[in-house]
Amino acid sequence: MIALLLRDLRLAMRAGGGFGLGLAFFLLVAVLVPLGVGPEGGVLARIAPGILWVGALLACLLSLDRLFALDHEDGSLDLLATAPIPLEGVVAIKALAHWLVTGLPLTLAAPLLGVLLHLPDSGQVWLVASLAVGTPALSSIGAFGAALTVGLKRGGLLLSLLVLPLYVPTLIFGAEIIKRGAAGMAVEVPLLLLAGITLGAAAALPFASALALRINLR
Structure with a gap:
């Protein structure tokens, strides 16, 4: 399992579409929004939670079509399907590798982009917390x-159409955590709901994904 994780991490770094592309897209969103909306700090602070979460969501979406496609093209996926490792475990490892090269860097870079969007200091910790809890989902x-x-x-467009509606609850609760945290309100309810989505997705979707692959x- 560890060897598979390291292999996927090396492939993601070597083939592109992972760490660098997702992080660059996230940065571009944070830089371009003030140019389009205007430099008013109050306006940017009000829309920052939604903009940052939409940027993270789209950045994660960029490399999804490569998750199994490269292995399918070179025949590695057939070997993985017949390997002693359960296919559900293979899916879980690939999802973890995707998070390590996309979700984790976005989470670590988010405070800097929050400053660019005039997010209040009280919302910075909740920005990191919401992304850390929500991006695995x-x-x-x-x-x-x-x-x-x-x-x-060319299933990338279909993939986007299938996945984006499923991302909506994560987007809503993630942005709500930042909004409430920046305003000094209680964040327990949206944070628990977001954690529930992540735990549910991590527990159930590897089995559904493995069935789809078979x-x-x-």
């Missing part, structure tokens, strides 16, 4: 979408 849900479209040519490999 994005990777797990994305792995399910990638498994459904792995056998399709069907596509027949």
